[in-house]
Amino acid sequence: MTPIVxxxxxxxxxxVFGSQVEALWPYGPVTVASTLTGKTMGEIAASILENAPPRFALAGISMGGYLSFEILRQAPERVMKLALLDTSARPDTPEQTANRRAILARxxxxxxxxxxxxxxxxxxxxxxxxxxxxxxxxxxMIAAVGLEGFKRQTEAIIERPDSVPxxxxxxxxxxxxxxxxxxLTPVERAQEMALAIPGARLVIVKDCGHGSTLEQPEAVNRALIGWITG
Known part of the structure; x- marks a missing residue:
């Protein structure tokens, strides 16, 4: 049984992981991390590690993927498997940062x-x-995170490092x-990661946008079960 974060x-x-928790539970204890402690990717990742099992399989969606890269930087020896869902290894472009700043202003x-x-x-x-x-x-979910949480998360995303190297x-x-x-994080970004990570498996989910775990839960669950049992 592999602990899963x-x-x-x-x-x-x-x-956001409601369906996945249920699907993965037979294969190991599942924890959904809190992303509400800390102001930077480094601080949020450190908080997640503080509350995580000694070793675990790690899956992150979107910003959760950015945090997964940071967790790997801080404690690679603790991560047994990795799943990157609808995310990118690249930092924000200037246009993306400007868009985030505009939303914060609004x-x-x-x-x-x-x-x-x-x-x-x-x-x-x-x-x-x-x-x-x-x-x-x-x-x-918006009500659960709240405005202050959104502001902290957005600033952390803007300042995140380049994970491609x-x-x-x-x-x-x-x-x-x-x-x-x-x-938001198109197929080309996923292909870039899958080609660069040795032995990585790429799954492209049909008729699906950025919110795969909610939009196509059964397809995501199949991929994650294959990942955790493989």
């Missing part, structure tokens, strides 16, 4: 819950951007998964 993305609570004058819900729904596949179930899940040094079994319609 799942790391949520920006503005996500444990609910929180000063707009209702945060409404603003964040609109931003959250835009990450999903175009066919699901009016999905009521996804909207309700997003609203609950370290990809070739990853020596654990690695799954790289991405939605075929992921506009």
């Amino acid at each position: 799942l790391v949520p993305g920006l503005l996500c609570s444990a609910e 929180t000063e004058s707009e209702d945060f819950q409404t603003l964040a819900a609109g931003v959250a729904m835009a990450i999903f596949h175009p066919d699901r951007q009016n999905d009521q179930r996804l909207r309700e899940v997003s609203e609950r 370290g990809l070739a040094a990853i020596q654990v079994p690695t799954l790289v998964l991405v939605g075929d319609g992921d506009a």
